[in-house]
Amino acid sequence: MSIEVKDLSFFYNKGTSLEKKALDKVSFSIVKGEFVLITGEVGSGKSTLIRHLNGLLKPHSGSVKVSGINSTNRELRSKIGLLMQYPQRQLFGKTVFEDVAFGPSNFGLKDDELKERVNESLLLAGLCRDIADISPFSLSGGQMRLVALAGVLSMRPEYLILDEPTSGLDPENKASLFSTLKKLQTTGISVIIVSHQIDDFLPFANKVLFLKNGCVDFIGSPEEYLQSVSSPIPELTSLMKELQNCGFEVASDIYSVEDAFNEITRVLGSKEVYKDE
Ligand SMILES: Nc1ncnc2c1ncn2[C@@H]1O[C@H](COP(=O)(O)OP(=O)(O)O)[C@@H](O)[C@H]1O
Ligand SMILES: [Mg+2]
Numbered sequence: 001m002s003i004e005v006k007d008l009s010f011f012y013n014k015g016t017s018l019e020k021k022a023l024d025k026v027s028f029s030i031v032k033g034e035f036v037l038i039t040g041e042v043g044s045g046k047s048t049l050i051r052h053l054n055g056l057l058k059p060h061s062g063s064v065k066v067s068g069i070n071s072t073n074r075e076l077r078s079k080i081g082l083l084m085q086y087p088q089r090q091l092f093g094k095t096v097f098e099d100v101a102f103g104p105s106n107f108g109l110k111d112d113e114l115k116e117r118v119n120e121s122l123l124l125a126g127l128c129r130d131i132a133d134i135s136p137f138s139l140s141g142g143q144m145r146l147v148a149l150a151g152v153l154s155m156r157p158e159y160l161i162l163d164e165p166t167s168g169l170d171p172e173n174k175a176s177l178f179s180t181l182k183k184l185q186t187t188g189i190s191v192i193i194v195s196h197q198i199d200d201f202l203p204f205a206n207k208v209l210f211l212k213n214g215c216v217d218f219i220g221s222p223e224e225y226l227q228s229v230s231s232p233i234p235e236l237t238s239l240m241k242e243l244q245n246c247g248f249e250v251a252s253d254i255y256s257v258e259d260a261f262n263e264i265t266r267v268l269g270s271k272e273v274y275k276d277e
Pocket of ligand 2: 046047048085
């Protein structure tokens with residue numbers, strides 16, 4: 001099971017005077033269970049690329065295949081969950097329950113099984129099951145995003161695509177999202193995160209794709225990404241590089257608080273070990 005993108009090119013307003021090439025011969029693959037960070041500046045083609053992964057857009061040339069099937073095939077819809085950049089727009093139900101239950105009930109889940117699936121999805125998204133009976137539109141913007149995430153998770157997709165998932169989230173909801181991602185890392189699901197905020201997501205990724213003007217500028221592991229000269233690096237990596245410049249013998253391929261803490265205390269000769277929470 002994998003996603004194979006081969007020589008994908010796409011134009012907006014093709015054939016008109018406003019024609020704009022948004023993707024230029026993009027190729028890469030994602031195998032099941034990988035956490036991929038797709039990053040790049042605003043306008044580099046990230047959202048256009050992921051709309052091809054779940055078949056919302058069709059390539060003008062090249063191909064996008066999921067397990068060998070063209071991504072526009074409707075059969076794949078339930079396998080690929082997409083949380084859009086403005087997921088509040090994905091909500092429509094009178095209650096949170098109705099929203100989260102929509103996908104699985106269309107696939108025939110009923111009664112207790114459906115209730116269980118909704119509860120499971122709300123909990124996985126970091127929400128309390130008590131909110132199931134209230135209107136999603138009475139919630140804060142951040143919570144609405146998490147409800148939309150629960151709706152996507154309720155389909156138990158094999159691939160989960162999140163477009164700029166932290167934009168507009170307050171620290172509490174951001175923490176909920178990170179804890180959801182940590183849980184998902186243990187389930188074998190593939191997660192594709194689109195974000196220009198590399199600091200937030202590099203610690204989760206095992207593959208990074210950097211887009212520039214619609215082309216793949218870099219693809220590789222987070223460690224290789226940090227060594228690549230032209231791409232932006234996380235603040236923690238810059239800090240470690242600054243410490244190196246000041247004569248401290250620390251490693252610089254570091255991007256999580258935990259690793260930075262351990263590396264600094266190692267160099268300072270302390271035996272303390274950073275503990276999460
Ligand atoms: N609906 C659209 N019509 C015309 N041009 C678009 C449309 N959506 C995006 N673009 C253009 O395509 C390029 C890639 O956009 P997008 O995929 O949204 O980038 P990103 O998600 O990296 O910010 C940009 O130059 C953008 O202006
Ligand atoms: Mg975008």
